[in-house]
Amino acid sequence: MAAQELFWAKGYQATSTRELTQTMGLTQPSLYNAFGDKRSLFLLTLDDYLNRTMRERIRRHEGALPPGEALVAYIGESIALSLADPQHRGCMLINVALEASEDDPEFKALIATELDQLRGFFERCIRAGIASGEVVTTLAPEDASAQLLASHCGMRVLARVMPDPVLLRATMKPALAMLGLVLPDS
Numbered sequence: 001m002a003a004q005e006l007f008w009a010k011g012y013q014a015t016s017t018r019e020l021t022q023t024m025g026l027t028q029p030s031l032y033n034a035f036g037d038k039r040s041l042f043l044l045t046l047d048d049y050l051n052r053t054m055r056e057r058i059r060r061h062e063g064a065l066p067p068g069e070a071l072v073a074y075i076g077e078s079i080a081l082s083l084a085d086p087q088h089r090g091c092m093l094i095n096v097a098l099e100a101s102e103d104d105p106e107f108k109a110l111i112a113t114e115l116d117q118l119r120g121f122f123e124r125c126i127r128a129g130i131a132s133g134e135v136v137t138t139l140a141p142e143d144a145s146a147q148l149l150a151s152h153c154g155m156r157v158l159a160r161v162m163p164d165p166v167l168l169r170a171t172m173k174p175a176l177a178m179l180g181l182v183l184p185d186s
Contacts, residue, residue: 004045008092011099012042012107043110049092050114053081058121067129068181071122071148075176075183078152079168082159090160094153119149126179136180144179151175 002023006015017038021028035041057077061070082090089095097111123145129135137144155171165186173183 001045001048003041004049004092007042007045008049008089008095009087011095012039013099015042046092046096046110053091054093054114054118058117062121062124066134067125067127067132068134068179071125071129071135071179072176072181072183074121075152075172078156079159079165079172082156082168083163083165085163088160088163091156094156095160097153098157115149115153118152119145122148129179134180137178139178147178148175 003020006019006023010019015038017028017031020026020038020041021031024031026034031041035044057074061073064070065073078091082088093111093114096107097115100107100111102108123141126135126137126141126144126148130137130141139147151172152175155168158171159168169183169185176183
C-alpha cells in the first residue's frame with residue numbers, strides 16, 4: 001500500500017495530504033471520499049501493518065513453539081527484520097509511539113493497546129515457560145514481560161539509527177538471559 005510506505009518512511013505528522021494524493025494517484029476529493037481523512041487512512045495503514053507484522057508473528061509463534069522458543073524466535077525475527085530494511089524505517093508502531101503528542105489521546109490509547117498486546121504475548125510465554133521449566137527467572141512474569149517489552153522497543157529505535165547486528169543482539173541478549181534464554185548469534 002503506497003500510503004503505508006509513505007507514512008512508515010515519514011511519519012504521520014510529516015506526511016502531507018498532497019504527498020498522499022500524489023503517491024496514491026488520487027485527487028484530494030477522491031482521497032476524502034475513499035478514506036474520510038488523513039487520520040482515517042493512517043489508522044487503516046497502521047492496522048494493516050500490524051496485521052502483517054506483529055499480530056501475525058504473535059499468532060504464528062504462540063502455541064506453535066515452546067514458550068521460550070517463541071520468545072527467542074520473536075526477538076530474533078525483530079532483529080532480522082530491522083536489519084533487512086535498507087531504509088532503516090524501524091517498526092511503524094514504535095515510530096508512531098515516538099511521534100505521538102500529548103494532545104492526541106486516541107493515538108496514545110491505540111499505541112498503548114497494541115504495545116500491551118505484545119507485552120501480553122511476552123507475559124503468556126514467560127508464565128507458560130516457568131510452568132514448563134523452560135524459563136527461569138526471579139522476576140514476576142508481569143515485571144519480566146515489561147522489561148522485555150522495554151528492551152524490544154529500545155532495540156527497534158536503535159535499529160533506525162544504528163542498524164548494527166552486534167549492537168541489536170547485545171541489546172536483547174540480557175533481556176532474554178534474565179529468563180534463562182539464549183539469543184543465537186545469528
